[in-house]
Amino acid sequence: MKLTDQQCKNANVPSSGITLLSDGGGLYLEIRANGSKYWRMKYTSPITKKQVTFHLGTYPELNLKTARMECSKARLLITSGIDPKEEKQANKTQQHENRINTFETIARKWHTDRAKHPDKWTPDHASRVIRSLELHVFPYLGKRPIAEIMPLEVLDVLKQIEQAGKYDTAHKVYDVVNQVFSYAVVLRLCVFNPASELRRELAQVKQKPFPHITDPKEIGELLRRIDGYGGTIQVRTLLQISPYVFTRPSELRLIKWAEIDFQAALWRKEETEMKNGIPHLVPLSRQVIALLEQMKPFTGHYEYVFYNKSTGKPLSDNAANKAMHRLGYQGIATPHGFRHTASTNLNEMDYNRDWIEYQLAHKEKNSSRDSYNFAKYLDSRAKMLQEWADYLDGLKQQAA
Incomplete structure (x- = not known):
């Protein structure tokens, strides 16, 4: 009853x-x-x-x-x-795992796993990635169980970044978040990746080149101002070498004495030190060799050429940028802009495009040429860089 x-x-x-x-x-x-x-x-x-x-x-x-x-x-x-009893226990276990496996927990695990492999990330890049998550994602999704996050929640975070006018940042954050969710799917912590189809929802960003100058007279004036920079010898020499080699600023900033072959006038960068993960050989002009020799008494007994004794580390990312600002070039020219300056002018001077691209360490887009030969065109590039250095010195003298 x-x-x-x-x-x-x-x-x-x-x-x-x-x-x-x-x-x-x-x-x-x-x-x-x-x-x-x-x-x-x-x-x-x-x-x-x-x-x-x-x-x-x-x-x-x-x-x-x-x-x-x-x-x-x-x-x-x-x-x-x-069996309902077993199902209930499984649900409890899942709820417990959800409480443990928050987005922030899994994102930090993903970041730690990636940062362990220097062939994938440089320390600087690893630092930028975690800082981006801490600023833009963790405050909103950090405590949410990663298995419960839906596409609209991710899109809301990205749209907030866009609403602040940071369109390029939104794309970079998307790339990171997408990788975190893909990682969670591989670990079977997510059934699907809620970010996988969201890129098309973001505003398209047209990449702008770093501020740079290409007019020969203006280049000469900039080089003269750099020679007269009154800051530390490390920063001044870093700026003086930059236009001669036009490598990425982080690559030059982190140059080590052990990477330089003074006799062969070559600077060898291992793949772990390069943004594109490919080893690179940079021929050194007489001007660069002289500037490096000048640095030996100051930092020759340290690992890094541009060593900051006050911090016990290499010069910071902003050291050269701040120096350019003090010289009056904020928004006009940057250390990274020397790459554009060299590329534009060398192409106009009818140097072989392949020599220039290899010197810029641009990764081959043609899949049939993926086996990048970092020593290719070495003699031609060495000749080009010496002629480029002599040309820059000529511009500097004309500006005097």
């Missing part, structure tokens, strides 16, 4: 032991001597074929009507060949 709410409420509490009130279908109310009342259900497990007692909840928190609904749900699972 079915129970009523009144029977459940007014059921006598046994002086000892347990009283069971059956509602049928395996559902019953268990009443204990301390007054506690528990809804339980007995069934045969479809998996083990053994009798199982399943706890549904406590009365009156779980009333009679709700207890019957929970019992019906359990019966449906059994009919489908699922």
Whole structure:
């Protein structure tokens, strides 16, 4: 006979032991001597074929009507060949994992795994990636279980960045977030990647070149100002060498004495030190060799050529940029802009385009030429760089 709410409420509490009130279908109310009342259900497990007692909840928190609904749900699972007790335990485990596997937890694990491999990331790049997550993503998605995050939540974060006018940043953050979710999918912490189709929702960004100058007269004036820079010799020499070699600023800033072959007038960068992950050989003009020789008394006993004694580290990213600002070139020219200056002028001077591209360490886009030969055109590039250095010196003298 079915129970009523009144029977459940007014059921006598046994002086000892347990009283069971059956509602049928395996559902019953268990009443204990301390007054506690528990809804339980007995069934045969479809998996083990053994009798199982399943706890549904406590009365009156779980009333009679709700207890019957929970019992019906359990019966449906059994009919489908699922043991409701095991299913409940699995759900608890999943909920626990969700609490542990937040976006921030998994993102930091992904970052640590990537940063362990210098062939994938330089230390500077690793630092920029985690800082980007900390600024733009963790405050909004950091504490969310990564398995529960939906595409619209990710898009909201990216749109907030766009609304601040940081369109390029939004694309960079997207790339990072997309990689984190792909990593989580591989680890089976996510069923799908909610960021995978969001790139098309972002505003298109036209890449702008770094501020640079190409007019010969203006180049000569800039070089004269650099020679007269009154800051530290490390920063001044860094700026003086930059236009001669036109490597990426981070590559020059982190140049090591061990990478320089003075006799062969070559600077060898290992793949772990390069943005594109490809080793690179830079021929050194007489002017660059002289400037490096000039640095030996100051930093020759350290690992890095441009070593900052006050911090115990190489010069910071901003050291050269700040110097350019002090020279009056903010928004006009940057250390990275020397690459554009050289590329534009050398092409106009009819130097072989391949020599220029190899000197810029641009990765081959043609898949049939992926086996990049870092020593290719070395003699031709050495001749080109010496002529370029002589040309720059000529511009500097004309500006005097």
